[in-house]
Amino acid sequence: MTPPRILLIDDEPAFRTLCGQWLGAEGYDVRTGADLNTLRTTLQAFDADLVLLDLSLPPRFDPRHTLSSLPQFTDRPVIILTGHGERELALEALRQGAWDFLAKPIDPDMLAVVVRRALTKHQLVRELNSLKHNLGRKSPLASLIGASPSMESIRALVQRIAPTDVRVLVTGPSGTGKEVISRAVHDLSQRASGPFISVHCGAIPAELLESELFGHTRGAFTGADKARDGLLKVADGGTLFLDEIGEMPLAMQVKLLRVLQEGSFYPVGSRTLETIDVRVVSATNANLPDKVSRGAFREDLFYRIKGVTIETRPLDERPEDIPLLITHFLELQHQNSGQPPLRPDTEAFNWFIQRRWPGNVRELKSTLDSVAAIARGGVITLDDIALLYPAARATPAPAAGGDSLDAQVRALEIALISQALARHDNNRTHAAQALGLSRQGLLKKIERYGL
Numbered sequence: 001m002t003p004p005r006i007l008l009i010d011d012e013p014a015f016r017t018l019c020g021q022w023l024g025a026e027g028y029d030v031r032t033g034a035d036l037n038t039l040r041t042t043l044q045a046f047d048a049d050l051v052l053l054d055l056s057l058p059p060r061f062d063p064r065h066t067l068s069s070l071p072q073f074t075d076r077p078v079i080i081l082t083g084h085g086e087r088e089l090a091l092e093a094l095r096q097g098a099w100d101f102l103a104k105p106i107d108p109d110m111l112a113v114v115v116r117r118a119l120t121k122h123q124l125v126r127e128l129n130s131l132k133h134n135l136g137r138k139s140p141l142a143s144l145i146g147a148s149p150s151m152e153s154i155r156a157l158v159q160r161i162a163p164t165d166v167r168v169l170v171t172g173p174s175g176t177g178k179e180v181i182s183r184a185v186h187d188l189s190q191r192a193s194g195p196f197i198s199v200h201c202g203a204i205p206a207e208l209l210e211s212e213l214f215g216h217t218r219g220a221f222t223g224a225d226k227a228r229d230g231l232l233k234v235a236d237g238g239t240l241f242l243d244e245i246g247e248m249p250l251a252m253q254v255k256l257l258r259v260l261q262e263g264s265f266y267p268v269g270s271r272t273l274e275t276i277d278v279r280v281v282s283a284t285n286a287n288l289p290d291k292v293s294r295g296a297f298r299e300d301l302f303y304r305i306k307g308v309t310i311e312t313r314p315l316d317e318r319p320e321d322i323p324l325l326i327t328h329f330l331e332l333q334h335q336n337s338g339q340p341p342l343r344p345d346t347e348a349f350n351w352f353i354q355r356r357w358p359g360n361v362r363e364l365k366s367t368l369d370s371v372a373a374i375a376r377g378g379v380i381t382l383d384d385i386a387l388l389y390p391a392a393r394a395t396p397a398p399a400a401g402g403d404s405l406d407a408q409v410r411a412l413e414i415a416l417i418s419q420a421l422a423r424h425d426n427n428r429t430h431a432a433q434a435l436g437l438s439r440q441g442l443l444k445k446i447e448r449y450g451l
């Protein structure tokens with residue numbers, strides 16, 4: 001983990017240097033400054049976990065002025081450094097939101113204890129906020145929709161590996177949810193309150209990828225008029241998602257390998273080694289072992305990113321997920337648009353289930369979005385679909401699911417149950433009657449399919 005960050009503001013150069021060095025030797029990441037302006041500007045780029053603040057600062061050297069600015073900074077603990085005999089000021093600082101105060105000359109043992117306590121408090125407040133934030137939100141696993149055996153085992157695997165720091169490689173055809181799965185891994189991990197940074201390795205031109213990932217110094221190359229942090233640095237403390245890793249240029253693969261081996265890198269044009277703490281999750285629709293055997297992907301990098309591999313299946317192989325995805329996407333649309341909820345009628349439902357989806361879930365979602373946009377009266381009909389897909393009225397294509405009778409039966413069951421529930425406003429007794437099932441029988445199926 002990255003060391004806690006401390007910002008020390010004091011106008012006495014000797015004290016700044018000594019105290020800064022002492023805190024640095026204790027393992028903290030320390031920045032220093034001499035006035036309130038520096039405090040403000042430094043905080044914009046350096047998200048300090050703790051501020052040590054002298055009250056008597058230039059240009060006014062007026063402790064009351066510093067005190068009146070104090071509430072601006074108290075979203076992190078502020079420890080006030082007071083001179084001898086400034087008890088009243090110290091008490092006023094506490095009233096203004098300071099966490100604690102230390103009287104100069106500072107006793108290093110006392111400093112160590114007060115700093116540690118303040119940092120622990122800050123950490124607890126952050127965890128509490130993150131817990132509050134997550135309370136009431138659905139479990140990240142609930143965002144992985146699907147009742148097929150494949151989706152069930154993906155959910156189980158994600159739950160098992162997310163809290164560890166193991167690297168993950170998600171493979172499978174385009175549009176099958178590789179990014180959704182990677183996000184769920186992050187959201188269920190201990191890094192959930194940290195950043196999730198997504199890099200599309202194939203979309204960034206090879207010559208830009210290095211500075212995008214590693215950042216650069218000012219003047220490192222033509223046009224670099226300002227120093228810039230790279231995405232690796234931005235992802236520090238969180239997860240770096242390398243999408244389409246199979247398309248990463250070979251020269252860049254060597255550099256990435258070094259980061260994964262050593263956890264450190266040089267920004268372009270810099271001689272200062274940066275250390276980061278990120279979890280790498282990668283995704284690809286390419287066959288990486290095949291690329292390795294053709295020399296298009298480095299074998300050593302392949303083994304570094306592989307960690308645990310999660311494989312997604314094409315949607316056509318898991319038709320039982322289609323009804324659930326339809327319900328999910330229509331619900332999302334209802335929430336986002338504020339429009340009344342939509343549901344497909346039986347014919348429309350069957351069209352969605354029987355159609356082939358070479359673009360997988362992404363194609364299903366965009367088809368549903370466009371059909372929903374022209375539907376009226378809260379129901380999607382085959383007529384609506386035929387306006388956009390004139391072949392919809394022709395003989396249906398062979399049902400998805402290949403030869404698996406089991407998957408098709410499950411798909412049909414899920415579709416019929418979902419429709420009955422929608423028609424009866426989720427009233428399970430009425431839906432069971434309409435389906436000719438006992439209420440108990442229906443409840444069992446609802447549970448089995450995760451409806």
Ligand SMILES: Nc1ncnc2c1ncn2[C@@H]1O[C@H](COP(=O)(O)OP(=O)(O)OP(=O)(O)O)[C@@H](O)[C@H]1O
Pocket residue numbers: 143144145146172173174175176177178179180181243283284285361362365
């Ligand atoms: N199991 C799922 N549950 C909910 N939404 C899903 C699921 N699978 C895919 N989606 C949705 O389908 C769309 C495509 O998913 P995603 O971008 O994760 O696919 P991908 O496999 O990463 O695609 P690509 O290889 O093209 O980058 C997104 O809108 C995503 O929210």
